[in-house]
Amino acid sequence: MAQVDWRLEGEWLKNCNCAFGCPCDFNAPPTHGECWGLVGMHITKGHYESTRLDDLFFAVVVQFPGPLHEGNGQAQPIIDERASPEQREALFEIMSGKHSAEGTLFHIFSIIVSTMHDPIFAPVSFEFDEEARTARLSIPEVLETEVVPIRNPVTDKPHRIQVVMPEGFEHIKGEVASATIKSNGAIAFSTQGSHSTLAHVVQTPEGVEA
Secondary structure, eight states, rough: OOOOOOEEEEEEEEESSSSSTTGGGTTTTTTHHHHEEEEEEEEEEEEEEEEEEEEEEEEEEEESSSSSSGEEEEEEEETTTOOOHHHHHHHHHHHHHHSSSSHHHHHHHHHHEEEEEEOOEOEEEEEEEETTEEEEEEEEETTEEOOOOOOOETTTTOOOOEEEEESSSSEEEEEEEEEEEEEEESSSSEEEEEEEEEEEEEETTTTOOO
């Protein structure tokens, strides 16, 4: 199959029910045995062939019954309602993993998810400050999640942690923070004071560049 030309650059958010640090990044089982979470991206600059994807947002809410590599996951895509039919199709093509090299993010995702729920097209409000470790994602009646710095339990001062993964398939460097999640879609769950990673990401058919 001929390789398709696509590229996504932007602000990346991963929030889940695990303890700070997310054991999945270290090839360890999820903190509570199961994985409930979401990834989201504000595309500051992107394209799929000739279709521009600048300033759009997409997210995927997921649930896995055990470690991600064991599969049997379920997922529900959420697409910015501002996306045109061509842009929606472009994002679905990228997320399908059909146009990504083996072992890259979207390819792996296509293998470990066995149930794909109908997508949601909705208005999105997104705020993101990687340096400050703050973010907020609001999709009315679907998903609300907020990110704040981890606080030192003794001094209450912000606690800063960075995770660097030179061969990471999701991101290379991320800021670790604290998330609150309320998901009301097909995969409904909530968390308080759980894991978050904020990162600047560049994804291509050959994997993550930054």
